[in-house]
Amino acid sequence: MAAFGRLAVNIGRTLISQESRRCLNLSSALRIKEIRETRDGKNLIVEGVTIPSPRVPLLVKNTARTGACPVCAAGLDVKHTDVLILSQFLRSDGCMLPRRVTGLCKTQQKRIGTMVAMAQKAGLMPNIAPANSRRDPKRRKDWKKFNTYFDEKTIKAKFV
Amino acid sequence: MGNVSSKNFVPRSRKFVRRNQKSFFQHKHDRKYLTSIMSAVKRAQQWATFARTWHLFDATWQNPFDSAQVIIKHLMGLHKPIYHPMNDCGDHVVVMNSRDIALPGDEWRKRVYFHHTTYPGGASWTLAWELHNKNPTLVIKKAVYNGMDGNLQRRHTMQRLHVFPDDKIPEEILKNISNQIRYLRPVPTRLDHISPEEVENYPKIVDYPKQYILR
Numbered sequence A: 001m002a003a004f005g006r007l008a009v010n011i012g013r014t015l016i017s018q019e020s021r022r023c024l025n026l027s028s029a030l031r032i033k034e035i036r037e038t039r040d041g042k043n044l045i046v047e048g049v050t051i052p053s054p055r056v057p058l059l060v061k062n063t064a065r066t067g068a069c070p071v072c073a074a075g076l077d078v079k080h081t082d083v084l085i086l087s088q089f090l091r092s093d094g095c096m097l098p099r100r101v102t103g104l105c106k107t108q109q110k111r112i113g114t115m116v117a118m119a120q121k122a123g124l125m126p127n128i129a130p131a132n133s134r135r136d137p138k139r140r141k142d143w144k145k146f147n148t149y150f151d152e153k154t155i156k157a158k159f160v
Numbered sequence B: 001m002g003n004v005s006s007k008n009f010v011p012r013s014r015k016f017v018r019r020n021q022k023s024f025f026q027h028k029h030d031r032k033y034l035t036s037i038m039s040a041v042k043r044a045q046q047w048a049t050f051a052r053t054w055h056l057f058d059a060t061w062q063n064p065f066d067s068a069q070v071i072i073k074h075l076m077g078l079h080k081p082i083y084h085p086m087n088d089c090g091d092h093v094v095v096m097n098s099r100d101i102a103l104p105g106d107e108w109r110k111r112v113y114f115h116h117t118t119y120p121g122g123a124s125w126t127l128a129w130e131l132h133n134k135n136p137t138l139v140i141k142k143a144v145y146n147g148m149d150g151n152l153q154r155r156h157t158m159q160r161l162h163v164f165p166d167d168k169i170p171e172e173i174l175k176n177i178s179n180q181i182r183y184l185r186p187v188p189t190r191l192d193h194i195s196p197e198e199v200e201n202y203p204k205i206v207d208y209p210k211q212y213i214l215r
């Protein structure tokens, strides 16, 4: 009888997960906020506008049933030269987004963060940087202006 | 040749024999004739085998110490089947963009080059990035020099290495080049060198949370 109950629960779970793997959204789509400042004569109007995320149509579906984080679920071997992936975890000034925003597991958050630092030291993402940065890696000081590459094996955070 | 009976056939001239005999190169003079034809082909092959080939190597984003092993192989002729230490069969290697070599991790400021003037207190230690500042060809030249065994041939072999800090190679060297040595590690692409459309349309792994404020 207990086994029968468990079976029913499992069937229910698969139904629910199938529901979530659909591309259709019954609820409202994911939205993010944008702060807009408009000056109307003497009045400065600051408003938070909710806009649909530009990433929604390009998002890779997380099909993992184990509840793995997006990077683990994608099964990617990310290197520090993969700037198109690493730049997704950055703010416009080059800071790493916190874990509550990225939704990664602890190990991947640490690994991606280290690889972002590697890519920035190698000068591979000079356009995502603080406003006062030099941008061109060739204009950096001393040894920083020369090309450097990194080995991902030296990252301490990893799955044992 | 219908009027020549096979019974009492006596060859009169060499020309006649050459036209009628089944085995064309039977006579010893004919074998000599054959070798004279073949030697025209063989001579060209001999030239091609022992000619010095000029190889080009682009050092952009390459580790100089890994590259040195490949460069040494071509400089000494170790890649040739005719190689022998007493056989002077080494090639020329032209290295371009030596200013853009890449070192792993913190090696630019950890690798040290030692020099002694032989006077007391004449020892000096130069960091790799300081040496590269002074002369952007020296790191790769020293890597090749130190990668070879110290013998009487080493300095002659080094004469066949031509290193240029950028892509400006003299015309008289450029016209000799007939081969390119493949890179050892791929050159990474900078994010600002990728078109904004490609960056925008690249598949995204994570999305922003509902209440996230873009900045």
Ligand SMILES: [Zn+2]
Pocket: A068, A069, A070, A071, A072, A073, A104, A105, A106, A108
């Ligand atoms: Zn994970």
